[in-house]
Amino acid sequence: MWNELLYAFQEVATLPNFLAMFAGIWGGVIIGAIPGMTGTMAVTLALPFTFYLSPVTSILLLVALYKGSTYGGSISAILIKTPGTASAACTVLDGYPLARAGKGGKALNMALISSCIGDFISNISLFFLAIPLATFALRVGPPEFFMLMAFSLTIVASISGRSLVLGIISACLGLLLATVGEDMYGSFRFALSEDMKSGLGMVPVLIGLFALPELIKMIVFRPEDNAAAMKLGDNRLTLAEFRGSIKSICRGSIIGVILGAIPGIGPSTAAFFSYSEARRTSKNGDKFGEGELEGIAASESANNGACGATMIPLLALGVPGDVITGVMLGAFMIHGLTPGPLLFQNNLGDVYALFIGILFSSVFLFVAGKATAGAFTKISRIPQTLLLPCILILCVYGIYSIGASPFDVTVLLVMGVVGFAMMLLNIPAAPFLIAFILGPMFEDNMRRSLAISRGDLGVFFQSWISWGFFALTVLFVILTIRREWKKWRDNRDATSASA
Template structure:
């Protein structure tokens, strides 16, 4: 085995492979930072260029793009509250307030450190825990999926702002919007136009909900607020700050590994789940959403912790963990590699090369992040009068380029108005987005489970995994209610 590892290391450690991975990481960071330009788009566009490459360099290029774009989404999320990727939406909750306080550099550094640690832990987990986690994923059926999704939805309580009631209202609106389009049995709901039959895409809803309200706010209240250029300020993360976030980083990385290994969940749910858990266990829970650096650490470690973990079911079972690994599955097949148990028997050397390359890519991500950070920090110095139209055009171009659909652009603009109204009414946007992302998965697995049991609801308590999630749901709900009661008591005491 040691000799195989040395041969794989020698094969990977070439200038060509380093340049390929560096280009992938760098390009992924830049693409991920552009609103609407998702990691899926980056990997898909790069796929044709891998046809004439050797198997391992081609896969390493796609993996590097995936990792770079996952981190890159945090750059625009922090600096202009425009998440480049769906998984970075959670980062914007605390990253943008920190940028407004002149601490954008600090937020970017913490995002980078958390992303690299989460990515490294995810790669280690892929190497040593692929088989056990893959077996666990095989035992997860529709009932377990449904309970897991409901458990993930309880993170709404952690990102509801100052009012749990308004957070629940926001989540209900998100669930309602998630039902637009065709269901799993071919029925159409709220399909007022032909375009609505396919449902609403995540990207225009995400960008419209988080980016456009800020632009509308700048336009509507331009006379009431004095325009000023945001400064980067202190960009150093102190040792004390890093140590205070280390627990959330480790926990977020673990959450990303576990949820990333279960096909279909993805980094968005992992990021919000990790964020909610970090807030519940933090001494500064009241500061979350107002510029808490621990919130950035939790979300970024979780979404990058999914990168290596999504490869676990792909390599061990041949089952893609998300859309991007679905594209990678095609790349494997094109290169004559068949993911699954036979891959470890017939192509063990290639597997070792892939593992080593993924570990090296974590180091390259740190370097690319540092270099790109210096370039993108100038965004914060651009006056709002110039930044507003530029960001608006970028959002519209990014959304239109995904599917060449004017309907998606319309959804973007409508959600911008909705997000602005929610901002005026103090309704938090994060629960809306969480519910919108998780809604289809909850419905699909709920209906599949009930179809299997012929309508018997006891199927949701038919396995130990279901009971574990049910207990966790009750625990989270009880802790949240107790926290809300404590808040109300303290408010009454202050008023008295």
């Protein structure tokens, strides 16, 4: 084994491999930071360039693009309230308030450190736990997946802000829009036009919901403070601030690894799940959503922790963990590598080389993040009267570049108006987004489970995994009701005392 590891290290430690990883990380960070430019787009566009590279170099380039774009999405999420990727949507909740308070650099540093730690833990798990975690992921069928999605939807209670009722209303709107398009049986719902038959794209909805309302607010209300640039303030992350978030970072990394190993979930769900748990357990939970560094730590550690974990089912079983690893599966096949159990028998040296290279990519991510943080924080010096129109142009260009679809641009603009209306009514946008993301998976797995059992609801309680998620769902609902009752009682007592 040691001889194979030494040979693998020698195979990785070459100038072409380091250049490929360095270019991939930098390219991913830049693409991820541009609204509408997703990691999927970056990996797909880079795939043809890997035809003439060695297998290990090709895969390392694609993995580096994936990791870089996942972190890069947090940059625009923090500085301009425009998540570059869907997995960075949760980072907006605390990142942008920190930037508005003159702590954009501090927020970026926390995002970078959390991302690198989550990425490193994910890589270690890929090295040691690929087979066991992949075996566990195989046991998660439609009934278990449905219970997991039901539990995940309880996250809405943690990201609803001050009003749980408004959070539930927002989530219901998200679930409603998630039903637009074709269902699993070929029926069309809300198909008012030919374009709507394929549903609403997640990226246009995401960016329209978070980015455009700020622009509309500036146009409608013309606040004087929008003409000024945000203050930079002290951007150094202190040791005390890091130590206060270390539990959330470790917990988020583990959540990312576990959820990332289950095909179909991906970094977005892991980020919201980790954020919910951090808010529930943190002593500063009431400050989440107002500019709390721990919220950024929880989100970024989880979404980057899920990146390496999505490779686990791909390598061990030949099953892509998400869309990007599905593109990587094509790269494996092009170079004559067949992911699955036989990969560890026939190409063990390449597997070890890939593992070692992925560990190196964590170092490159930290270097690239530190090098770009100073440059990106200068965005906060631009007055918003100049910055927001530029954001609009980037959003429209980024959305149109995905599929050259005017309909996607229309969705972007309409969701901007919807997001502005929700802002005026104090309806939180985060529950809408998480429901929109989880809604299709929730519905599809429920209908698949009932189709398998021919309508028997007992199918949802036939495994210990389903029972475990069911128990967690009930427990979380009870705790939420208890918390809301206590909050109502405290408000009633305070009102009575003032009277």
